[in-house]
Amino acid sequence: MKTSADKESKMNLPKLVEMFGSDEKCRARLVKLRWPDGVTCPRCNCKSISTIAERAQYDCNECRYQFSATSGTIFHDSHLPLVKWFMAIFLMTESKKGISALQMKRTLGVAYQTAWHHCHRIRSAVRDANAELLRGIVDETYVGGKVRGMGRGYRGNKAIAIGAVQRGGKIRLQVIHHASKTVLHKFIADNTAPDTEAIYTDELPAYTGLADADTVHETVNHGKEEWVRGQVHTNGIESVWSLLKRSIIGAFHRVSMKHLDAYLDELEHRFNNRKNEFMFRDTLTKLVNAAKLPYRELTKAA
Ligand SMILES: [Zn+2]
Numbered sequence: 001m002k003t004s005a006d007k008e009s010k011m012n013l014p015k016l017v018e019m020f021g022s023d024e025k026c027r028a029r030l031v032k033l034r035w036p037d038g039v040t041c042p043r044c045n046c047k048s049i050s051t052i053a054e055r056a057q058y059d060c061n062e063c064r065y066q067f068s069a070t071s072g073t074i075f076h077d078s079h080l081p082l083v084k085w086f087m088a089i090f091l092m093t094e095s096k097k098g099i100s101a102l103q104m105k106r107t108l109g110v111a112y113q114t115a116w117h118h119c120h121r122i123r124s125a126v127r128d129a130n131a132e133l134l135r136g137i138v139d140e141t142y143v144g145g146k147v148r149g150m151g152r153g154y155r156g157n158k159a160i161a162i163g164a165v166q167r168g169g170k171i172r173l174q175v176i177h178h179a180s181k182t183v184l185h186k187f188i189a190d191n192t193a194p195d196t197e198a199i200y201t202d203e204l205p206a207y208t209g210l211a212d213a214d215t216v217h218e219t220v221n222h223g224k225e226e227w228v229r230g231q232v233h234t235n236g237i238e239s240v241w242s243l244l245k246r247s248i249i250g251a252f253h254r255v256s257m258k259h260l261d262a263y264l265d266e267l268e269h270r271f272n273n274r275k276n277e278f279m280f281r282d283t284l285t286k287l288v289n290a291a292k293l294p295y296r297e298l299t300k301a302a
Contacts, residue, residue: 011280016090026082027056030069033281034288041065042072073288074121084108088118089287093279097247098266123262125290126269126283134172135193139200139234140164142179143241159260161244162187165236170272173240173264181206200232240271 007019020026031039039049039058046062057068070076075085087108091099099107101116108115142162162184163173172191176183184206188199195214201207203219211217218232227233244267273279 008281009277011090011094013090016086016280020083020086023082024056026086027069029284030073030075030082030288033285034069034073042067070288074125074290075288078118078121080110080114080118084110085118086284088115089122089283090280092119092122092266093270093273093283096270097243098263098270120259120262122283122287123266125287127262127265128269128272131170131172131272133193134164134166134170134191135196136169137167137198137200137231138164138192138196139167139237140188141202141234141237141241142176142184143244161241161260161264163237163240163264164188164191165240167236171237171240171268173268175261175264179204179206181209185210200234202234240267243267243271 007015020029038047040047041049041058041060041063043065044060044063046060048061050059050061051057052059052066055068057066059066068076070082075082078085080088088104091104091107099119101112101119104110104115104119105112110118140163142160144160160176160179161173162176162179163171164187165171174187176187188210192199197214198216198218199210201210201217201219203221203223207217207219218229220226220229220232220234228235244264247263247267269283270279273282276282
């Protein structure tokens with residue numbers, strides 16, 4: 001027999017409506033994801049809790065703090081009903097190229113500002129701050145800045161997206177402001193294991209010196225139209241860049257540089273969960289356990 005957890009695999013729209021079509025159903029799911037071992041007081045960690053059913057709230061028997069499944073989470077203080085939150089999360093995780101706030105506005109029937117704010121809250125929560133290091137064979141390049149443009153719309157734009165992908169594995173993406181040797185080397189040091197077997201990059205002088213006793217560094221010369229030499233290529237990360245470009249053109253239209261990092265986090269999350277049948281549930285779990293992102297944090301100048 002299928003359990004309700006199994007039903008959450010490979011989430012689709014009919015399942016979403018069936019499973020999370022009401023505030024009660026959404027709330028019940030958040031309770032289980034937030035407190036898998038039983039409701040716990042967020043203030044004193046006490047497990048002796050009374051339920052105030054009519055208000056969907058809890059009352060801590062130790063410190064008398066009254067709270068709900070969403071207290072202290074990014075779902076709190078939001079006028080968006082939980083059903084729409086769940087839909088927004090589904091739409092963002094489901095669409096391969098991402099979904100714009102404008103599309104979200106139309107699909108959910110909410111104000112543009114609401115859609116924009118919630119998209120950003122979701123992005124901030126999926127950020128993987130403690131991702132494991134890449135290892136094995138890693139290819140790494142960057143796009144943007146002056147060296148390789150991201151199309152006409154990007155001319156003059158100095159933000160650069162740098163990324164690395166483990167063959168058959170995960171990606172790590174980040175915004176950098178200039179592609180100096182120090183910055184490129186730091187990105188690689190921060191994101192790859194010391195015993196990474198091989199790092200493949202473009203043939204730029206800034207990449208020299210990446211090899212050491214247990215890591216081979218090989219390059220392909222994109223400037224001379226060399227893209228693949230046997231095993232040596234950077235096609236993995238280049239396909240991520242083409243996805244990013246298509247998202248920007250198709251979904252986001254113009255990405256404000258201030259928010260490029262957030263879009264990269266979103267892309268990273270989707271890409272790294274591409275084989276995860278439970279991406280929707282795991283994203284929900286991240287959201288209910290993530291710190292809140294105040295509106296002023298979102299809108300302050302970069
Ligand atoms: Zn308490």
